[in-house]
Amino acid sequence: MTFQIKQEIASCGGKLMKLSHTSKQTGTDMEVNVYLPKQYFHKQDQSIPVVYYLSGLTCTPQNASEKAFWQPQADKFGFALVFPDTSPRGEGVPDDPEGSWDFGISASFYVDATQEPYRKNYQMFSYIHDELPRELSHFFENRGSSKLDFFENIAITGHSMGGFGALSAYLKFYAERKYKSCSAFAPVSFPSKVQWGRKAFGGYLGQEEEGWKSYDPGHLIKTTTNIGDDRILIHQGTGDPFYKEQLKPELLLEASKGTSWDGKISLNLVEGFDHSYFFVSTFVPEHAKFHAKNLGLI
Numbered sequence: 140m141t142f143q144i145k146q147e148i149a150s151c152g153g154k155l156m157k158l159s160h161t162s163k164q165t166g167t168d169m170e171v172n173v174y175l176p177k178q179y180f181h182k183q184d185q186s187i188p189v190v191y192y193l194s195g196l197t198c199t200p201q202n203a204s205e206k207a208f209w210q211p212q213a214d215k216f217g218f219a220l221v222f223p224d225t226s227p228r229g230e231g232v233p234d235d236p237e238g239s240w241d242f243g244i245s246a247s248f249y250v251d252a253t254q255e256p257y258r259k260n261y262q263m264f265s266y267i268h269d270e271l272p273r274e275l276s277h278f279f280e281n282r283g284s285s286k287l288d289f290f291e292n293i294a295i296t297g298h299s300m301g302g303f304g305a306l307s308a309y310l311k312f313y314a315e316r317k318y319k320s321c322s323a324f325a326p327v328s329f330p331s332k333v334q335w336g337r338k339a340f341g342g343y344l345g346q347e348e349e350g351w352k353s354y355d356p357g358h359l360i361k362t363t364t365n366i367g368d369d370r371i372l373i374h375q376g377t378g379d380p381f382y383k384e385q386l387k388p389e390l391l392l393e394a395s396k397g398t399s400w401d402g403k404i405s406l407n408l409v410e411g412f413d414h415s416y417f418f419v420s421t422f423v424p425e426h427a428k429f430h431a432k433n434l435g436l437i
């Protein structure tokens with residue numbers, strides 16, 4: 140269903156659009172923020188690539204829009220940004236029975252749930268990678284003189300749970316080269332091996348671990364062939380309280396050993412940085428440049 144414009148905010152050289160729509164996949168109203176860079180307004184008849192940013196646990200579309208400082212980078216290179224929500228929410232949406240922030244509302248892990256009671260609303264994989272781009276494309280079709288490219292020349296990135304979501308989707312769709320570029324900030328790198336991931340996969344996908352593999356970057360990296368010289372960029376703060384227990388990027392590196400991704404994952408351990416948006420925003424310029432290159436903008 141089409142979007143309602145909640146707010147249009149001038150930001151840097153462009154505009155942040157706060158939108159909401161009713162999703163068929165989640166059966167709920169969903170919010171999404173879209174940043175339109177200055178090029179969208181000043182250059183005619185050109186196609187603007189889109190970078191999808193998936194946020195982490197406890198987030199809404201607002202956190203990254205307000206604190207990641209992506210907007211100046213989007214203006215610098217000429218890409219748009221989409222900041223989706225982290226889960227369905229609202230009346231009737233089931234949450235974590237334990238009331239914890241690592242599962243349920245704001246913690247969908249971007250999968251299509253197969254288990255009750257989550258199956259009905261938690262269809263976030265299909266929402267993010269299919270319904271949302273189709274709906275956005277439709278909505279923006281006749282709005283400006285520039286075309287926003289939500290399907291072809293696109294990149295994906297994210298933080299923590301969203302870093303997992305980015306890695307997972309990039310690898311899952313790698314054969315068809317859906318996403319031209321992937322990076323992650325402090326991602327949950329091998330969810331089947333850590334408590335956050337095991338709880339999420341168990342709850343949404345069931346206890347049978349075989350069913351987790353098709354989402355888990357730790358497995359996908361072994362079953363997906365890197366056909367070019369594609370690289371994945373990761374930053375991880377060494378002062379991040381979740382680094383050693385939940386994120387474990389070294390496990391992904393280990394899993395890539397001897398595969399076509401060996402040496403293609405650039406894991407940057409950055410001294411002292413924590414898990415917050417002070418960390419994310421510090422490395423956004425490097426990630427922006429990485430995506431801009433892969434999207435042919437520089």
Ligand SMILES: N[C@@H](CCC(=O)N[C@@H](CS)C(=O)NCC(=O)O)C(=O)O
Nearest residue numbers: 195196197198202240299300415416
């Ligand atoms: N501080 C959070 C812990 C979870 C957390 O650090 N979430 C990260 C993503 S995994 C985040 O982006 N939080 C929101 C923010 O920093 O704006 C809480 O206790 O609620």
